[in-house]
Amino acid sequence: MTSAAAPSVASGQGAKPPRHVAIIMDGNGRWAKRRLLPRIAGHKKGVEAAKTVARAAGDLGVEVLTLYAFSTENWRRPPDEVSDLMGLLRHFIEHDVQELSQNGVRLKIIGDYKTLQPDLVQLIDKAVADTAANCRTTLVIALNYGSQAEIARAAQALAQDVASGAAALADIDAAAIEARLYTADLPPPDLVIRTSGEQRLSNFLLWQAAYAELMFVDTLWPDFGKAHLAQALENFAMRERRFGGL
Ligand code: IPE
Ligand code: IPE
Numbered sequence: 001m002t003s004a005a006a007p008s009v010a011s012g013q014g015a016k017p018p019r020h021v022a023i024i025m026d027g028n029g030r031w032a033k034r035r036l037l038p039r040i041a042g043h044k045k046g047v048e049a050a051k052t053v054a055r056a057a058g059d060l061g062v063e064v065l066t067l068y069a070f071s072t073e074n075w076r077r078p079p080d081e082v083s084d085l086m087g088l089l090r091h092f093i094e095h096d097v098q099e100l101s102q103n104g105v106r107l108k109i110i111g112d113y114k115t116l117q118p119d120l121v122q123l124i125d126k127a128v129a130d131t132a133a134n135c136r137t138t139l140v141i142a143l144n145y146g147s148q149a150e151i152a153r154a155a156q157a158l159a160q161d162v163a164s165g166a167a168a169l170a171d172i173d174a175a176a177i178e179a180r181l182y183t184a185d186l187p188p189p190d191l192v193i194r195t196s197g198e199q200r201l202s203n204f205l206l207w208q209a210a211y212a213e214l215m216f217v218d219t220l221w222p223d224f225g226k227a228h229l230a231q232a233l234e235n236f237a238m239r240e241r242r243f244g245g246l
């Protein structure tokens, strides 16, 4: 590989692809509404988009793809919708993870998923264990995930270590917090994409995205595919990242 010697043109980053892309999959409900369909139809189509994008990520050289599937705030939705979403998740874990696994996908979950229904938790744990040796792409699903709760949890763990004498107050630094986040073993996201035109993070990877490039696209999630991801990566390659330096 001679890419290190290539001139990096206007972009400080050159064409180096992002290692970690994180996506806020938004717009399923609006996709369905435009078609006069129930919201669940949008969510179903959204799962198809997630599978397509998970496959595409590997083809496009993305090491880690994180998909925001259910937030700690999504419990505020009507019980029927929550139960539809859990049903789709169960179906995905039962029927689709194996195919992804054949494509070299390792599954990882971030978020407080252990509080979900016990049989669903079991299915998830099995899928994670079954795909643990795959190394082409890591598909991270954020499930019952909220960044603020994640950081509070890390703070609690640190406080406990200090209280027990396992750590000193002076040991509490950014690295110590990072090591206690769900994402401790992952590189930070280089690129955070949100679909559907909304421009907010909705409690997603607030700590980890400190230096991520943010991209807000109008496409509704069910319409997002490989070409959209490829376009986002092209756009990313044009960005100049500085990390506070010059
Ligand atoms: C994203 O689509 C899916 C989840 C948040 C689970 P939405 O359901 O938020 O769709 P809109 O925003 O209502 O269109
Ligand atoms: C963010 O989407 C959560 C997920 C994509 C899982 P929401 O649709 O829940 O976000 P808000 O409520 O519009 O901020």
Ligand code: MG
Residues within 6 Å of the ligand: 026, 027, 028
């Ligand atoms: Mg939404």
